Amino acid sequence: MRSRFYRNPVGVSKFTGLILILPFIIGAVLFIIYPFIYSFIVGLKDTNGGLSLDNYRNILTDSSSRRTLFVTLKYTAVLVPLKLIVSLLAALLLNCELKGIGIFRTAFYIPSILGSNIAVIIMWQYLFTSDGLVNQLLKAVGISPVGWYGDPNYALFIIVLLRLWEFGSTMVIFLAGLRNIPKELYDAAKVDGCGRIRAFFSITLPQLKNIIFINLILQTIAAMQEFNAPYLITGGGPLGSTRTVGMHIYDEMFRFGDEGTANAISWLLFAVIGIIIILLYRFTEKLRRD
Amino acid sequence: MKKNILKTAALCCIISLSACSDKKDYSVTMPDGTLDKCSLRFSWWGGDDRHEATLKAIDLWNQKNPDITIIPEYGGWDGWAEKMNSQVSSGTEPDIMQINYDWLISMSPDGDGFYDLDKLSSQIDLSQFDNEVLSFGRVGEKLNAVAVSVSGRSLFYNSEVFSRMGADYPETWSDLIALGNKFGESGLYPLDLDIQSGGTAWYLAVVYIQQQTGRQFITPNGELGFTVEDIKAALSFYKKLEDSHVIRTVRTRTDEDGNAALYQSSEFIGGRVAGVLEWGSAVGKYESVLPDGILEAGPLLTDEKGCSDGWMIKPSLLYAVSKRTKHPDEAAAFINFMLNDEKCADILGTTRGIPASRSAESALEKSGSLKGLAKECNDILERSETVTISPYMELSRMKEFYNTAIESVSYGTADVDSAAKQMFSSVNNYLEKIRK
Numbered sequence: 001m002r003s004r005f006y007r008n009p010v011g012v013s014k015f016t017g018l019i020l021i022l023p024f025i026i027g028a029v030l031f032i033i034y035p036f037i038y039s040f041i042v043g044l045k046d047t048n049g050g051l052s053l054d055n056y057r058n059i060l061t062d063s064s065s066r067r068t069l070f071v072t073l074k075y076t077a078v079l080v081p082l083k084l085i086v087s088l089l090a091a092l093l094l095n096c097e098l099k100g101i102g103i104f105r106t107a108f109y110i111p112s113i114l115g116s117n118i119a120v121i122i123m124w125q126y127l128f129t130s131d132g133l134v135n136q137l138l139k140a141v142g143i144s145p146v147g148w149y150g151d152p153n154y155a156l157f158i159i160v161l162l163r164l165w166e167f168g169s170t171m172v173i174f175l176a177g178l179r180n181i182p183k184e185l186y187d188a189a190k191v192d193g194c195g196r197i198r199a200f201f202s203i204t205l206p207q208l209k210n211i212i213f214i215n216l217i218l219q220t221i222a223a224m225q226e227f228n229a230p231y232l233i234t235g236g237g238p239l240g241s242t243r244t245v246g247m248h249i250y251d252e253m254f255r256f257g258d259e260g261t262a263n264a265i266s267w268l269l270f271a272v273i274g275i276i277i278i279l280l281y282r283f284t285e286k287l288r289r290d
Numbered sequence: 291m292k293k294n295i296l297k298t299a300a301l302c303c304i305i306s307l308s309a310c311s312d313k314k315d316y317s318v319t320m321p322d323g324t325l326d327k328c329s330l331r332f333s334w335w336g337g338d339d340r341h342e343a344t345l346k347a348i349d350l351w352n353q354k355n356p357d358i359t360i361i362p363e364y365g366g367w368d369g370w371a372e373k374m375n376s377q378v379s380s381g382t383e384p385d386i387m388q389i390n391y392d393w394l395i396s397m398s399p400d401g402d403g404f405y406d407l408d409k410l411s412s413q414i415d416l417s418q419f420d421n422e423v424l425s426f427g428r429v430g431e432k433l434n435a436v437a438v439s440v441s442g443r444s445l446f447y448n449s450e451v452f453s454r455m456g457a458d459y460p461e462t463w464s465d466l467i468a469l470g471n472k473f474g475e476s477g478l479y480p481l482d483l484d485i486q487s488g489g490t491a492w493y494l495a496v497v498y499i500q501q502q503t504g505r506q507f508i509t510p511n512g513e514l515g516f517t518v519e520d521i522k523a524a525l526s527f528y529k530k531l532e533d534s535h536v537i538r539t540v541r542t543r544t545d546e547d548g549n550a551a552l553y554q555s556s557e558f559i560g561g562r563v564a565g566v567l568e569w570g571s572a573v574g575k576y577e578s579v580l581p582d583g584i585l586e587a588g589p590l591l592t593d594e595k596g597c598s599d600g601w602m603i604k605p606s607l608l609y610a611v612s613k614r615t616k617h618p619d620e621a622a623a624f625i626n627f628m629l630n631d632e633k634c635a636d637i638l639g640t641t642r643g644i645p646a647s648r649s650a651e652s653a654l655e656k657s658g659s660l661k662g663l664a665k666e667c668n669d670i671l672e673r674s675e676t677v678t679i680s681p682y683m684e685l686s687r688m689k690e691f692y693n694t695a696i697e698s699v700s701y702g703t704a705d706v707d708s709a710a711k712q713m714f715s716s717v718n719n720y721l722e723k724i725r726k
Contacts, residue, residue: 047723121549130545150545152701235486235549238541239701254372255686257379257396 043263055264065265067240068248069272071156075244076223079160083219084212087167091174092204105175112168120162121232128158149234152241159229159242170215177211178204209288216284217277224273245269321410321619325358328617330624331384333363334607335370337553337575340641347637351627358620367572368486368551371686378403385615386624388438389608392684394429395724401429405611405618408433413622415630418647426605436629437605439643441571442676443493444601444667445588448580451478451564459588463498466591467534473564474535481565482552483528483537485693490567492692493602494531495524500677501593501600508680508688512725514718522710525699532700538563540700553579570667571606571643577663587666590674603671604679606643640664682721691716 046054059065094105114120127133128148135145148154181204189199205212227246230236236243236251245265253262334344341364348360363384365373371390377383378397389397389404397403407414407427416424419436427435447459455473460466460480469480483491496507499520506515516524532539538546538557547555553576557563565588566576577585592598609628611621627634635650639659645651654660682688695713698704704712 125548125550129548130542147541147545149548150541150543233549237549237697238544239697239703250372251690254375256690257375259379 039263039266042259043267045260047260055260056268059261059265059268064240064243065248068243068245071241072224072226072244072246075156075160075226076220078156079163079223080216080219082160083164083167083170084215086164087170087215088174088208088212090167091171091178092200094171094175095178108171109168111166114166118232124158124162124233150238152239155234155238155242158233159226162229162233163223163226170219173211173215174208177208181207213280213284213288216280220276220280221273224269224276321412321622325355325620325623326617327357328620329359329361330386330615330617330621331361331363332386332624333374333384334388335365335367336641337366337572337578339574339578343638343641347628347634350634350637351624354627355623358617358624360624366551381614383612383614385612385617385621387610387612389435389610390684391426391604391608391679392681392686394427394434394608395681396685398429398434399724401432401434403429403613404434405613405615405621406432406434407436407611407622407625410611410618410622413619414626415649418630418649420646423605423646427608427610435608435610436625437646438607438609438629439571439605439646440603441569441606441643441664441667442601442603442671443490443567443569444573444590444670445481446566446568446573446576446585446663446667447480447588448561448564448584449586450581450584451561452480455564459586460591461589462594463591464594466536467530470531470534470536477562479535479538479563479565481531481537481567482543482558482563483531483567484543484552485540485696486549486551488551488568489689489692491528491537491696492524492689494567495528495696496683497591497600497602498527499524499600500602501597504599506677506680508683508717508721510678510680512680512682512721514714514721516714518710518714521695521714522706525695525706525710525713528696529699529706540697552576569606569643570664570671571640573663573667574641585663587663587670590670598674599677601671601674601676602679603676604681604684605646644668682724685724687720688717691720 041051043055044051044053046052090108094101094108098104125132128135130145130147130149132148134148138145146154148158185203185207186199189203194202225246226244227250230242230244231247231250234242236247246269249262249265249269252258252265332348334340336344344364345362348362351358351360361384371393374383374387374389374393375397394403407416414436416433416436423437423440424433426437426440427433445459452459455476455478457469457472457480458465460469466480473480483494485491499516500506502523503520505517505520507520509515531537537543546557552558552563552566555563558566558576559579566573568576573585590598590601609625611618611625615621628638629645629647630649632649632653635645635647635653636657636659638645638650639654640662643664644660645654651660691713695704695709699706699709
């Protein structure tokens with residue numbers, strides 16, 4: 001009996017799969033693996049061109065590097081929980097079956113497409129400078145205006161607000177998760193006399209726990225790598241209160257031309273993100289399994 | 291069939307990999323003295339006035355030399371040095387570049403970072419320049435760049451605001467302080483200093499101390515000329531300017547303008563901030579946002595005895611050719627056109643300052659274009675005992691030290707004493723490191 005196989009113009013052999021994914025492999029080697037290894041080697045190069053741990057030692061003893069890490073951690077700790085809550089609430093709102101809900105879903109996603117481009121930055125300046133719209137609104141309701149840009153305690157908040165406004169991608173993932181929850185669970189809960197709030201905590205949240213974890217990980221990584229928004233909106237100031245590790249890497253590499261330090265900081269950031277992800281994974285393991 | 295497909299796939303892989311391989315071909319193309327058909331990339335930074343004039347000059351070049359196409363790459367100053375740094379370090383820089391004075395140190399510390407223009411003297415008429423001007427672009431024995439103009443920072447004021455206030459332009463440092471108190475009563479500021487990429491805050495403080503002590507902040511060979519006491523006095527002077535309402539505090543400025551440059555700020559355009567310290571070669575961007583003739587050049591500030599020493603000049607811009615260019619003759623010919631061609635000089639006017647080239651300057655004189663703020667600034671500086679700024683002073687890392695000190699003094703997070711000590715040791719250590 002002849003064995004069956006599917007004919008196609010290319011023909012099938014044990015190498016076909018490999019050939020088909022070859023473009024990706026080449027791309028990954030050239031643009032991910034090679035720069036990854038090369039960056040580690042550059043990070044080890046000292047001022048004399050030799051290999052040493054000098055760059056790492058200098059970074060760990062440098063107070064401005066430690067400060068940028070502190071700013072980044074603070075930014076991540078404030079932004080990520082807020083963003084998860086806001087995007088989950090928006091997803092819940094947009095999950096209802098209303099006429100024209102697609103328009104609202106699109107509208108909520110638009111800020112994420114805009115990113116932190118120049119138009120958005122200019123808009124942010126109009127909003128938060130001393131006579132900007134936000135301060136005018138505060139004045140109108142009798143609250144004294146806030147020095148958003150100039151006060152080191154508030155400046156980071158402007159960046160957090162920008163990223164919070166761009167909750168679209170997180171929301172879309174939540175929305176997909178919400179639509180996968182079987183409707184029968186809510187029907188059964190309703191029959192048992194369960195209210196909406198109880199249903200949210202007893203059905204929605206447990207059903208979404210893996211989605212929440214994915215969003216938590218993705219948003220933590222993105223926040224730890226933040227560069228665009230502080231670079232364009234505050235330039236890292238005032239007093240370095242919005243200078244993230246991403247900006248620090250950029251400054252060392254492109255402003256000061258110190259590629260050894262820049263690459264070493266990149267690797268340290270990679271390690272810190274890795275540790276945070278492992279910790280998050282460990283701490284949420286039981287929750288995700290139950 | 292299958293074998294052929296596999297062979298083709300393998301070939302494609304090899305081609306794509308070899309195309310991306312790092313060839314590291316740093317061999318310099320030698321000039322052959324002829325102009326061949328080619329395209330050249332030319333990059334510069336500046337304001338709109340400079341962009342428009344340069345694009346017109348390129349059009350003229352393209353008409354005269356249809357075989358050599360110039361591809362323009364331009365933008366504002368903010369972020370430009372970073373962009374050029376990454377292009378030069380990755381070997382993708384344009385053939386012809388407008389460069390800043392300190393880039394000679396950061397990009398070509400041994401003179402091998404740019405093409406040696408002495409080898410292209412058949413295409414560039416270097417006789418149009420004084421030896422002193424040419425020396426600005428020399429690193430060791432190699433002519434890495436040619437200065438377009440020599441310029442200094444000078445004070446420019448909004449004449450309408452000053453006449454409304456019934457105030458004269460300040461002539462001495464104490465006039466300036468007194469003016470701050472007067473303007474302060476109306477909520478105005480006679481001047482603005484920044485800690486952004488311009489870094490004018492530290493610059494003016496340095497001028498004040500240089501005038502008082504006769505010591506240069508950083509010597510041409512990269513030694514720190516100021517003592518801790520000098521730096522302390524400079525920071526105190528800056529604080530006094532803020533306290534006397536001459537300039538906005540860093541906090542007020544940041545609150546009002548965000549991260550925007552002064553010439554884009556409503557405070558400057560609206561006249562609440564009535565003065566600026568700017569290079570004569572770059573003042574056009576401030577002039578263009580105000581009605582015609584409103585911005586005027588003021589005198590350089592002096593001490594009570596009228597001594598105006600301590601103000602600084604430098605080659606405001608230089609043209610350099612990439613060491614990797616495949617068309618050195620053509621690039622040099624274009625630089626010659628930009629520097630020495632009379633029609634081109636007419637088009638460019640004073641958008642890059644008063645030309646250092648004698649032929650370009652006389653062309654402007656003939657056509658009556660040698661006027662405006664850039665010319666006034668030049669004349670004012672020429673009447674003073676100026677010092678040539680050290681290229682080390684303008685390095686980005688150094689600016690970071692100045693700005694950190696100014697910011698901490700302005701916000702009060704450090705007293706003048708500790709900020710001065712911190713800055714002294716940071717600057718000293720860094721200079722020692724890069725001089726090695």
